[in-house]
Amino acid sequence: MSAPPTAAAHRGLRRFRAPAPPSPERCELCGAELGGRHRHLVDTRNRGLACACPHCALLFERPGAGGGQFRTVPDRFLTDPAHRLDEVVWDRLRIPVGVAFLLDNTALGRVVALYPSPAGATESELDPAAWQAVRDATRLADLLAPDVEALLLHRDDDRTDCHLIPVDLAYELTGRLRLLWRGFDGGAEARAALADFFADVTCRAREPREEARRP
Known part of the structure; x- marks a missing residue:
């Protein structure tokens, strides 16, 4: 009967494990999971960008929605x-x-x-x-x-x-x-x-x- 693996052996085996999949990106307003490319909102108070799901992006396309803090980035060139x-x-x-x-x-x-x-x-x-x-x-x-x-x-x-x-x-x-x-x-x-x-x-x-x- 073989001896159980030692702690050193466990550490060695961990090197060969597949890396954990990255956490999915989520909408920074409602928490919905995002897939691939997605829309962004501008946080006008904090001068930053926030990732957004289609629903939240559509919501903040309306002027003044949510008090005007967030504005959806349009897609025009x-x-x-x-x-x-x-x-x-x-x-x-x-x-x-x-x-x-x-x-x-x-x-x-x-x-x-x-x-x-x-x-x-x-x-x-x-x-x-x-x-x-x-x-x-x-x-x-x-x-x-x-x-x-x-x-x-x-x-x-x-x-x-x-x-x-x-x-x-x-x-x-x-x-x-x-x-x-x-x-x-x-x-x-x-x-x-x-x-x-x-x-x-x-x-x-x-x-x-x-x-x-x-x-």
């Missing part, structure tokens, strides 16, 4: 090929890298500029005159829904791309670039991820209709 965001306008933003997103933050009562960095999303002071220059240069600025959408700008050589996107994707971009960032300029992997991101946005974006307004 707009582009303005006729914009006039030239080098002069870009320089007024004082962004040290070639990517920035502008967000109308109601908690702060002003538009803020953020850009990716090795530390994640970094906020930069945006002079009111600089924001006005952006508004004069692209019609997308006045379509920007406060808190839940971002005006995404990409400066590459002598060209600036301009899109309006859901704000959760802007934060997703900065988070991904933070993980990939290498060296002073981000490195090859970060640049490839940025190129893929803009290729996807370009495919999904459409020109705004005349009746398009802030949700």
Whole structure:
């Protein structure tokens, strides 16, 4: 009859066990289990994002629902090929890298500029005159829904791309670039991820209709 396994043997066997499956993501409001990609809410008081199930996302699409603390991030992508965001306008933003997103933050009562960095999303002071220059240069600025959408700008050589996107994707971009960032300029992997991101946005974006307004 063989001897029972020792404590050391048990510890050795544990190395070969399959890892426990990760806990499923859940709606941060009602606790419902989420599957795959899902919607997000902006917590306007705490300046954060919350995962949401379809029911909660639909609920907070109504203006003022729940006291106005949470707002559902919309799923629209707009582009303005006729914009006039030239080098002069870009320089007024004082962004040290070639990517920035502008967000109308109601908690702060002003538009803020953020850009990716090795530390994640970094906020930069945006002079009111600089924001006005952006508004004069692209019609997308006045379509920007406060808190839940971002005006995404990409400066590459002598060209600036301009899109309006859901704000959760802007934060997703900065988070991904933070993980990939290498060296002073981000490195090859970060640049490839940025190129893929803009290729996807370009495919999904459409020109705004005349009746398009802030949700």
